[in-house]
Amino acid sequence: xxxxxxxxxxxxxxxxxxxxxxxxxxxxxxxxxxxxxxxxxxxxxxxxxxxxxxxxxxxxxxxxxxxxxxxxxxxxxxxxxxxxxxxxxxxxxxxxxxxxxxxxxxxxxxxxxxxxxxxxxxxxxxxxxxxxxxxxxxxxxxxxxxxxxxxxxxxxxxxxxxxxxxxxxxxxxxxxxxxxxxxxxxxxxxxxxxxxxxxxxxxxxxxxxxxxxxxxxxxxxxxxxxxxxxxxxxxxxxxxxxxxxxxxxxxxxxxxxxxxxxxxxxxxxxxxxxxxxxxxxxxxxxxx
Numbered sequence: 001x002x003x004x005x006x007x008x009x010x011x012x013x014x015x016x017x018x019x020x021x022x023x024x025x026x027x028x029x030x031x032x033x034x035x036x037x038x039x040x041x042x043x044x045x046x047x048x049x050x051x052x053x054x055x056x057x058x059x060x061x062x063x064x065x066x067x068x069x070x071x072x073x074x075x076x077x078x079x080x081x082x083x084x085x086x087x088x089x090x091x092x093x094x095x096x097x098x099x100x101x102x103x104x105x106x107x108x109x110x111x112x113x114x115x116x117x118x119x120x121x122x123x124x125x126x127x128x129x130x131x132x133x134x135x136x137x138x139x140x141x142x143x144x145x146x147x148x149x150x151x152x153x154x155x156x157x158x159x160x161x162x163x164x165x166x167x168x169x170x171x172x173x174x175x176x177x178x179x180x181x182x183x184x185x186x187x188x189x190x191x192x193x194x195x196x197x198x199x200x201x202x203x204x205x206x207x208x209x210x211x212x213x214x215x216x217x218x219x220x221x222x223x224x225x226x227x228x229x230x231x232x233x234x235x236x237x238x239x240x241x242x243x244x245x246x247x248x249x250x251x252x253x254x255x256x257x258x259x260x261x262x263x264x265x266x267x268x269x270x271x272x273x274x275x276x277x278x279x280x281x282x283x284x285x286x287x288x
Contacts, residue, residue, distance in 0.1 A: 004268045011261040018254035024087065025247035032174070032240035039171050039237040046230035053223045056215075057187060063212045067220045068186050071162030075108050077130070077152045079184075079228060081168040081235040082118030083137060089249075091169065091242035092117040094179040098167045100125065102181050110161060112152055114232065118167075130155070140236060145229035153221055156185055164224075168231040169238040175245055177238035184224055 002010075057068070080099060082092045095118060099109075110130040113119035115137045119129055131151055136144045155161045164185040170178040 002264070002268075004265060004272065007261055007265045007268060011258055011265065014254050014257050014261070018251055018258065021247045021250040021254060025244055025251060028240050028244035028247060032237065032244050035233070035237040035240050036171070039233045042230060042233050046226045049223055049226045053187065053219060056219065063216070065213055065216050066157065067216060070186055071156060071159060073159055073162040075110055075161045076104055076163045076165055077110050077112060077155050077161040078104075078181075079112045079114065079148060079152065079164070079166040079168075079231075080118040080122065081137065081166070081231055082113075082115035083235075083239045084116045084135065085243075086117065087246060088239055088243040089246040091177065091239055092121070094177075095167050095169055096121050096125075098179040098181045099127075102165075110155070112148060114148070114235075137232065137236065137239075140229065140232035142225070142229050145225045145232065148228050149221060149225040152184075153224060166228065166231055168235045171234040171237040171241065174241050177242055182227075184227060185220075187220060187223075 078099060080095065082095050086092065092115075099118075099122060106126040106128075109127050111119070111122060111127050113122075113129055113132045116132075116134075119132050123129055133144065133148060136148075152161075152164050156164055163183060165181060165183050167179070167181045170180050172178060
């Protein structure tokens with residue numbers, strides 16, 4: 001059984017840790033509220049952008065465009081959105097699993113990393129980092145998304161990569177964050193009509209002005225940039241939600257441990273007092 005001094009030392013250490021985790025939870029809560037509002041505010045725009053591009057492609061007929069065709073290269077560009085800090089439960093590791101579990105050969109993957117955790121951990125697993133965007137995840141902007149989109153589109157257009165993917169975390173609510181791996185290019189052309197479109201009758205082919213290629217050259221990069229920016233906003237909200245939950249659980253666990261150590265300390269103290277009383281009584285009896 002541990003001594004009273006050891007129990008007291010351990011209790012003091014856990015109390016200090018609990019103060020830190022509680023403070024981190026409060027900070028994450030404030031950041032989470034701001035990130036949640038931004039994610040929920042911007043999501044309708046990006047959802048509508050996706051619907052618009054899907055509608056254009058479904059009504060375009062047999063258009064041959066470089067953004068709709070598989071590239072000759074077997075390499076894949078993967079945009080990986082993680083955080084720069086840990087202590088967020090399984091947030092970062094879940095994104096990494098989304099990348100490693102898809103079945104790509106690490107030698108055929110070029111990473112475009114947003115967040116140092118994904119960069120460092122996936123590099124150790126044999127993935128090459130084509131470009132790192134450092135602290136972009138700390139304060140995501142649409143300008144940053146445009147820079148990332150430009151780099152991956154240049155790699156795709158030059159034939160350096162044949163596909164573009166993105167791994168990030170979808171924000172659902174405070175405790176539900178879903179890691180996801182989606183393909184950005186080549187853009188998948190919808191094959192089936194929706195129920196609403198079927199109700200309205202056969203699809204009419206879309207007329208383009210000036211030319212379909214020029215329209216797609218303008219629309220698809222904006223679509224890519226929008227998806228990247230939306231992914232970063234979801235990732236920030238998910239990160240802070242995950243860290244807030246993790247720190248709350250850590251604080252609760254610390255409080256339980258402190259309670260158990262307090263009981264152990266009281267038992268040890270009571271045992272020591274009982275032993276001292278017994279020794280005093282035994283000594284008094286010996287003097288008689």
